[in-house]
Amino acid sequence: MENNFLTETGLEFAQAFLLSLGVGLLMGLERERHSSSRAGLRTFALTALLGTIAGLLGEKSGSEWVLAAGLLMVGLMMVAAYHSRPDAQDPGTTSVVALLLAYTFGAMIWYQEQTLAVMLAILTTVLLYFKTELHLLSEKLTRKDLISMLQFGVLSLVILPILPDQGFGPYLALNPYQVWWMVVLISGMSLAGYAALRLFGQQHGAPLIGLMGGLASSTAITLVYSRHVKATPNLLRLSMVVILTANVVVLVRLSLLAAMLQPELLPQLLPALGGGLLLGLVVIGWLWRILGDQSGQPETPLNLHNPAEIRTALTFGCIYAVVLLLAAWLSDVAGSEGLYAISLISGFTDVDAIALSSLRLFGMGKLPMHEAVNSIVIAFLANLVFKLGIVFSVAGPSLGRRIGLGFLALAAGTIGGWIFMHL
Template sequence: MTTLLTNVGLEFAQGFLTALGLGLLMGLERERRTTSRAGLRTFGLTALLGAVCALLASHFDAPWLIGAGLLAVAAMMIASYSVRPDPNDPGTTSVVALLLAFGFGAMAWYDEFRSQAVMLAIVSTVLLYFKAQLKRLTSKLTERDIISILQFAVLSLVILPILPDQGFGPYQAINPYQVWWMVVLISGVSLAGYGALRVAGQRHGAPLLGVLGGLVSSTATTLVYARHSRETPTLNRLALVVILTANLVVLVRLSTLTAVVQPGLLRDLLPQMLGGALAGLVVAVLMWRHMGRQDDLPELELRNPTEIRTALTFGAIYAVVLFLSAWLADIAGSRGLYLVALASGLTDVDAITLSSLRLYSLDRVTAHQAVTAVGLAVLANLGFKLAVVTVVAGRQLAQRVALGFSAVAIGGLGGWWLGTASWIAG
């Protein structure tokens, strides 16, 4: 009996203390704002009221008590702002925040919802705190940016859920849901880089431009800065740092995609990705240190990465590469897969990487074959971009880019060799 009472007391205390803590957390942020009618005590008490209502609802089997408490809090706040209106603070945010505090307090009473209540309360407090920053951010958004966000929402929340999750065609290689999930994944990564580029702009120098450009499109970044170098020869070193950094980000990007799509293969892929990235990073840092200050950085304008046409194009490329990889791997073994990797890697390294990961998950290729295919695609992609730089910018920049790309290739090959040696030893 004593143990039972102790357990009940602990559960009782935990529910109410969690509710009080969440209310005080949100109230702390509201207390800082002099125009807010609800502060630290009001939010703490409201969260406790939510827990009390949840307790009574559980005890009397009357879930309507929670809804009644929520309506009472809403009526109280609306009446407060109606009696004493404040043109500087219409109270909408505080009313919604207080209702959330009540809801989180009610959730905190139930053990199965307690962790979710804590997470949601923290997220809500963050949104309340960063009001000014979010306002500045939204003021920077252009119509094109809003369209990009809406298009990504269509790709991920409208199209993806309605696609069938099953294999079609020869080898059952084409799974519409999986194909479009890769489209959403690539578009999301690219959109994140695009958004960061729009927010950060050109203020933080060449390395940041290279990182953000590599997230959106390393090929487009290489082409844009090769063109800038041709038009303004004094930008040669700047273009070199941006181009090299953007292509180092590709290695990080591929590792991240592997961690998301096929985490079991990450350990095998990481040596060559890490080797190439470290070797290239040494060259990039040396070039950046000798570059000197660049106050006037040229704009890096990139296309919206979530356009429906762009998404459909990538989806089609991925599906074709996936089918060709499965087909050629079946009739020609690893040599067929490697041939597709070299060919497709010239223009898009994401598609062959995701295709190799997919084939590995279907047990159609081994880990060694998948990792080798990705490495060949990266080498082919570097060769293609070096050719682009040579044609667009000329020999002077191409020679410097070739030095950086060679370091990436040698480092990647060294990592691949170490991985191969460990496979043989295993």
């Protein structure tokens, strides 16, 4: 019995030490690439093992100071190594921190946090490896971009946690936490497209511009490229591809929102959204073949607003809260007709607000599944009509008629999928 216990204990020890060795070797492999680094493959592997041994000794002795002493020794050792042979090009800060992390990961492995330790070790190695790319990325960021990220941090990490998570008002439809969570979700999705446009530019072609721009703001993309056509008529076909792609992305965006917030609604919603997506992709593919190579076309700058700006977020939050309250009230007073009316009106300006409110009411059990699906479809179709009006009023009939045919395909596919769902 005692032998079995010792055998099992020995296997546990061996597993912990081998995993620590692997973590250290992983990080050391990356540091070994830098000739100026004072710590390489063996140093990182031994340091991770030292962290595990320090965890073992600390547990057996009942003293927490063993771990702290080991961490201090590793830090002082690396500081002394760089002080003895200073290098102006590599002050050693990164290697010192990385080695301390390797020691910490070794200790975590001993304390049964293997999965977290390995995940953090891999992420740390990725950060170390992509030093050049991260430097180039930081050089591309402007003051406006940094402000965008900070503002999103305020929206998601400062405001959201302090809001009460309970219903207020008529029908208990207004939950401050849930309302702001939708603001964070939409702002984050839009910020991803905004950041992609800023980082990768527009040199990768019209479909990619439409894809990223559709995530940022399909309405803004429609307006901007309509203006470009008015100023530069030879951008007509390019603008068609960009605008249609951005509006096809709206269908993908709505599908993602449903999948994240109310996945049980997705099977009923997908036929309608999928039908529009399918026909939209066919039209875009056909237009792209006609368009051919447009690399010689002048670059068209996009001046999209920051989607994480506090004022923008507050505006969307207010719109969403009002739409949510009106949708709940009209659904109760006037039934489905009242809900569809607010879907139609709201869809003319913002499809996200009514889509989120419908998903929210469905999740609260205050809206049947088919009515939630119908309201989202109506809002999307109304939004297409609104954007078509933008194209006609800004760019004129030359682009308007062509975009109208593309939007007609999107609408036909969406309605066709909706009809198929009800068969």
